[in-house]
Amino acid sequence: QSALTQPPSASGSPGQTVTISCTGTRRDVGDYNYVSWYQQYPGQAPKLMIYEVTKRPSGVPDRFSGSKSGNTASLTVSGLQAEDEADYYCSAYAGANNLYVFGTGTKVSVL
Amino acid sequence: QVQLVESGGGVVQPGRSLRLSCAASGFAFSSHGMHWVRQAPGKGLEWVAFIWYDVSNKYYADSVRGRFTISRDNSMNTLYLQMNSLRAEDTAVYYCARDLAPVVTSIDTWGQGTLVTVSS
Numbered sequence: 001q002s003a004l005t006q007p008p009s010a011s012g013s014p015g016q017t018v019t020i021s022c023t024g025t026r027r028d029v030g031d032y033n034y035v036s037w038y039q040q041y042p043g044q045a046p047k048l049m050i051y052e053v054t055k056r057p058s059g060v061p062d063r064f065s066g067s068k069s070g071n072t073a074s075l076t077v078s079g080l081q082a083e084d085e086a087d088y089y090c091s092a093y094a095g096a097n098n099l100y101v102f103g104t105g106t107k108v109s110v111l
Numbered sequence: 112q113v114q115l116v117e118s119g120g121g122v123v124q125p126g127r128s129l130r131l132s133c134a135a136s137g138f139a140f141s142s143h144g145m146h147w148v149r150q151a152p153g154k155g156l157e158w159v160a161f162i163w164y165d166v167s168n169k170y171y172a173d174s175v176r177g178r179f180t181i182s183r184d185n186s187m188n189t190l191y192l193q194m195n196s197l198r199a200e201d202t203a204v205y206y207c208a209r210d211l212a213p214v215v216t217s218i219d220t221w222g223q224g225t226l227v228t229v230s231s
Binding site for chain 1: 146148157206215218219223224
């Protein structure tokens with residue numbers, strides 16, 4: 001059960017666009033459309049931002065969007081705001097044997 | 112509103128046992144699969160275990176298989192995690208989390224977490 005690979009950090013100035021990658025294998029990200037993204041502030045529980053690759057839960061700003069190409073999923077944050085500074089984790093369904101896997105996490109900084 | 116409240120965390124010696132509970136409210140508990148996820152201090156998220164809505168299937172991470180047992184009581188809207196043979200590396204905040212579906216798809220709701228510290 002290897003974690004999905006994310007860059008340790010990403011940054012941008014207010015108003016800019018930041019994209020975070022999440023690389024897995026054909027057995028998780030590649031084969032299934034159950035990729036999710038979570039935002040976590042220090043000392044708090046994670047919050048769902050994107051599910052099933054591209055879907056946004058009610059209440060999540062449309063500045064957040066998801067996509068997938070092959071074994072790599074991506075989270076894009078457009079119009080970056082100070083409140084977007086947080087840790088972001090991807091996750092994916094990995095089949096009946098390994099079931100569920102998280103990414104290594106990316107710390108997003110707003111410069 | 113949807114709420115998950117964990118309890119049962121604390122300090123425990125290596126090799127001992129602990130049982131975590133998660134009280135669910137505000138939704139049809141018996142219609143959702145449920146996860147346990149943990150986060151060691153300063154580290155990332157690690158999926159621990161999952162149980163189907165009807166208890167018929169359970170799944171575990173390799174790191175806890177054979178030591179941890181996930182269970183649920185749909186009549187009491189409660190999820191459990193029995194943790195045996197605890198190790199120092201099990202020290203983490205343990206989150207109870209709801210899946211969107213009866214079986215595994217995506218986690219959509221998290222509890223606030225309960226801290227488990229394994230130390231002599």
